[in-house]
Amino acid sequence: MKFDRWMSVASAAVVAAAMMPVAALAGDVEFWSPFTGPDGAAIDALVQEFNAGAGAEAGVKINLLIVPWDDYYTKLSASMASRTAPTLAIMHSHQIAVFVKQGALEAYPPEEIATAGLVEGEYIAPLWNAGVVADQRYGVPIDAFPRHYYYNKALFEQAGLDAANPPKTGAELLDAANKIHALGNDTWGLYFQLTGSGVVRNFYSFYWQYQDDLYNADMTDVADGFAETAKKAVEALRPFLDSGASPKDVINDSAALFATNKIGMSLTQITDLPVYQAAAANQGLQFGVAPLPQFGDRPATFALGHNFVIPRGTPAAARADALVFVKWIGDNSLAWTKTGKMPAKVTTLESAEFQALPEQSIVATSLEYVHFPPALSVQPAVDRVVQQTIEAYYAGQVDSDTAVQMLADGIREELAKK
Amino acid sequence: MASQRSSLLPYLLAGPYVLMFAIFVAYPVGRALYMSLFDWGIFGPNAFVGFNNYLSLFGDRRFWGSFWVTSGFAAMYVPMIVVVSLLLAVLLHRKLTGIAIFRTAFFLPIVINVAVAAIAFNWLLEPNIGFVDKMLKLVGLPGQNWLAQPGWALFAISLVALWINVGFMVIILLAGLENIPDELYEAARLDGSRPIHDLFYITIPLLRPILLIVIVLSIVHAFQVFGEVLIMTQGGPFGSTTVMTMLLYEEGFERFALGRAAAIGVVITIIIATLSFIQFRFFRRQV
Numbered sequence: 042m043k044f045d046r047w048m049s050v051a052s053a054a055v056v057a058a059a060m061m062p063v064a065a066l067a068g069d070v071e072f073w074s075p076f077t078g079p080d081g082a083a084i085d086a087l088v089q090e091f092n093a094g095a096g097a098e099a100g101v102k103i104n105l106l107i108v109p110w111d112d113y114y115t116k117l118s119a120s121m122a123s124r125t126a127p128t129l130a131i132m133h134s135h136q137i138a139v140f141v142k143q144g145a146l147e148a149y150p151p152e153e154i155a156t157a158g159l160v161e162g163e164y165i166a167p168l169w170n171a172g173v174v175a176d177q178r179y180g181v182p183i184d185a186f187p188r189h190y191y192y193n194k195a196l197f198e199q200a201g202l203d204a205a206n207p208p209k210t211g212a213e214l215l216d217a218a219n220k221i222h223a224l225g226n227d228t229w230g231l232y233f234q235l236t237g238s239g240v241v242r243n244f245y246s247f248y249w250q251y252q253d254d255l256y257n258a259d260m261t262d263v264a265d266g267f268a269e270t271a272k273k274a275v276e277a278l279r280p281f282l283d284s285g286a287s288p289k290d291v292i293n294d295s296a297a298l299f300a301t302n303k304i305g306m307s308l309t310q311i312t313d314l315p316v317y318q319a320a321a322a323n324q325g326l327q328f329g330v331a332p333l334p335q336f337g338d339r340p341a342t343f344a345l346g347h348n349f350v351i352p353r354g355t356p357a358a359a360r361a362d363a364l365v366f367v368k369w370i371g372d373n374s375l376a377w378t379k380t381g382k383m384p385a386k387v388t389t390l391e392s393a394e395f396q397a398l399p400e401q402s403i404v405a406t407s408l409e410y411v412h413f414p415p416a417l418s419v420q421p422a423v424d425r426v427v428q429q430t431i432e433a434y435y436a437g438q439v440d441s442d443t444a445v446q447m448l449a450d451g452i453r454e455e456l457a458k459k
Numbered sequence: 460m461a462s463q464r465s466s467l468l469p470y471l472l473a474g475p476y477v478l479m480f481a482i483f484v485a486y487p488v489g490r491a492l493y494m495s496l497f498d499w500g501i502f503g504p505n506a507f508v509g510f511n512n513y514l515s516l517f518g519d520r521r522f523w524g525s526f527w528v529t530s531g532f533a534a535m536y537v538p539m540i541v542v543v544s545l546l547l548a549v550l551l552h553r554k555l556t557g558i559a560i561f562r563t564a565f566f567l568p569i570v571i572n573v574a575v576a577a578i579a580f581n582w583l584l585e586p587n588i589g590f591v592d593k594m595l596k597l598v599g600l601p602g603q604n605w606l607a608q609p610g611w612a613l614f615a616i617s618l619v620a621l622w623i624n625v626g627f628m629v630i631i632l633l634a635g636l637e638n639i640p641d642e643l644y645e646a647a648r649l650d651g652s653r654p655i656h657d658l659f660y661i662t663i664p665l666l667r668p669i670l671l672i673v674i675v676l677s678i679v680h681a682f683q684v685f686g687e688v689l690i691m692t693q694g695g696p697f698g699s700t701t702v703m704t705m706l707l708y709e710e711g712f713e714r715f716a717l718g719r720a721a722a723i724g725v726v727i728t729i730i731i732a733t734l735s736f737i738q739f740r741f742f743r744r745q746v
Contacts, residue, residue, distance in 0.1 A: 142715075143501040419714075
C-alpha cells in the first residue's frame with residue numbers, strides 16, 4: 042500500500058515535470074523554419090555549420106525546428122497565443138504586417154541592429170525595406186525570389202530561336218511562344234499559371250511595369266489610374282491564350298512537361314530552380330533563365346522574400362543571441378542562394394562565387410527593379426481578391442472590364458478593414 | 460441510506476456525459492459567443508465591439524457569397540445522400556448470405572480520416588492521371604478538370620462528403636427498416652404489389668421519422684463541411700467553394716480576426732439550429 046502511494050506521488054511528479062515549460066539554456070535560440078526539401082537540407086546544414094563554428098565561439102546555439110509551410114503560420118500564431126513561440130522565426134515579407142497588426146512581433150530597434158553589426162547599406166535596398174512596417178523594422182531579409190521565366194533550349198533550337206538571346210519584351214515573348222507552339226506535337230509555347238498565387242504575382246508584375254502604386258497615398262483606395270493599368274495587367278497574357286500558344290486548361294505537371302520538351306517557356310520564379318536542375322541532371326534537360334520580359338513602359342517584376350522575425354516577448358538577451366545567427370547567415374548565404382534564391386546582401390550578390398551561378402546571376406539583374414507588395418495588414422486579403430478575380434477572368438467567367446471593376450471593389454473593401 | 464444512494468445513481472451515471480458536454484460543447488459555444496462580441500486577435504481581446512462583428516459580416520459580400528455557396532452545397536448534398544443512403548439501406552436490408560460484409564464495406568469510409576479521403580479523391584479526380592477521367596475517356600465521355608471549374612468543384616466535394624457519410628446514414632436507415640414488420644410486405648405481395656410499390660407505399664412512409672433524422676443530420680453535415688474543402692480546393696476556384704466554415708478559417712487563421720471568425724461560427728450554429736427546429740416543428744406531425 043505504501044509502495045503504491047509512493048508510486049502515485051512519483052508518477053504525478055513525473056507528469057507535472059513533463060508539463061512544466063522547459064527553460065531555454067542561456068545562448069540557446071529556438072528557431073522555426075518552414076523550409077523543406079532542398080531548402081530544408083540547406084538551412085539545416087547552415088545551422089550545423091554555425092553551431093560548430095561561429096555559434097560556439099559566441100556561445101550561441103541554434104535549435105532548428107522545421108514546421109512545413111502548409112500550416113506554418115497557423116502553428117506559429119498558435120505558439121504565440123500560448124506564449125510558447127520560438128525566439129526566432131522565418132516569415133514571408135508580405136506576412137510581417139499581418140503579424141505586426143496583432144502585436145505579435147518585436148521590432149528591431151536601430152541600436153539593436155547596429156550592435157548586431159547589421160548595416161543597411163550592405164543589404165539590397167528593396168529587400169531590406171520589405172522588413173519595415175510603419176517606419177519600424179520587424180524583419181531582416183535572408184533572400185528574395187522574383188518572377189522571371191525558364192526556357193527550353195532544345196525547343197528554342199528546333200523553333201529557330203536564339204537560345205543565347207531569349208525574349209526581352211512582351212512582343213518577343215509572344216513571337217517565340219507562337220513559333221514553339223507551331224512545332225506541333227502538343228508543344229506549348231509559354232506556360233503560366235491560370236490559378237493559385239502565380240496569377241497574383243504575374244498580375245502585380247505587369248501592373249508595376251506601367252504604374253508604381255497600387256493604392257493611393259493614405260492606402261484607403263486604389264491609386265489614380267488603377268483601372269487603366271489594371272486592365273493592361275489583366276490582359277497582358279491574353280494573346281498567348283488566344284493564339285493557342287499557352288494552355289487554356291490548368292496544367293498540374295508543368296515542370297514535367299517542360300523537362301520532356303513539351304513546354305518552351307515557363308513563367309514562374311527562381312525557387313523552382315532545384316526542380317529544373319534535377320531534370321537537367323536526370324533527364325538531360327537543357328534550360329536557361331531570363332528576367333521577366335517587359336510588357337509596359339518600364340521594367341518591373343514582383344518579388345517576395347523570407348525574413349527573420351522575433352516573436353513578441355523574446356527577452357533582450359535571447360534577441361541578441363538570435364541576431365548573432367542572423368548576421369552570420371547574411372554573411373554566409375551563398376549556400377542558401379544555391380537552392381534558388383536571391384541573396385539579401387550586396388557582398389554576396391557581387392561575389393565571384395555568386396556571379397558564377399549561371400541562373401541566379403541572370404535573375405539577379407532584375408533586383409534593380411523588383412517590387413515587393415505594400416506592407417499592409419490586409420495585403421494577403423487583397424492578394425486573395427486579385428487571385429479569385431484573375432482566375433475568374435482566365436476561366437472566361439468575366440471579361441477584363443468586369444475583372445477590373447471586381448478588383449477595384451474588392452481591394453477597396455479589404456482596405457477598409459485594415 | 461439505500462434510497463439516498465439510488466437517488467444519486469442517475470446523476471452519477473449522467474455525470475461523465477454532462478462533464479464531457481460541458482467541456483467540449485457548452486464551454487466552446489459560450490466562449491465563441493463571448494469572443495464574437497470582441498475585436499479578438501492572436502493575444503486575446505483588444506476591444507469590446509458589441510454586435511459590430513455581426514453587422515460587418517452582414518455587409519460583407521464574401522460572407523453572403525459563402526452563405527450561398529454553402530446553401531448550394533447543401534442543395535446538392537442533402538438530396539443526394541438521402542436518396543443514395545435510402546437505396547443502399549433497402550438493398551442491404553435483404554437477408555442474403557454475406558450481406559454483413561457489404562454493410563461493413565459501406566460503413567468503412569466513416570472511420571477514414573477526412574484528410575485521407577480528400578487527398579485520395581484529389582488523386583482520383585486529377586485530370587491527367589486520375590482514375591475517374593481515365594474511366595470516362597474509356598467509355599467515350601470527356602474528362603473534366605473537376606477541381607478547377609466552379610460547378611464541378613463543389614459537386615466533387617459533395618461526392619467526397621457523400622462517400623464519407625453515406626455509411627452512417629445507411630446504418631440509421633437500416634435500424635428503421637428493421638422496425639417495419641415483414642407482414643406488411645407479405646400482405647402487399649398477396650395484393651400484387653411490386654418492389655417499387657413496396658418502396659413508395661410501405662418503406663418510405665414508415666421510414667419518415669428516420670428520414671427526418673437523416674435529413675437533419677445531412678443539413679448539419681452540409682453546413683459544417685470543411686476538411687474536404689480545405690484540402691481539395693482551399694475555397695477555389697475563384698471562391699466558388701468558399702463555404703462558411705472556410706471563410707471562418709480564413710478570418711480566424713489567416714487574418715487572425717478571431718472575433719469575426721467566432722461570429723461566423725455563431726451564425727452557422729444559428730442557421731443549423733433554425734433549420735433543424737423548422738423541420739422538427741413542421742414535419743413532426745406528418746411523420
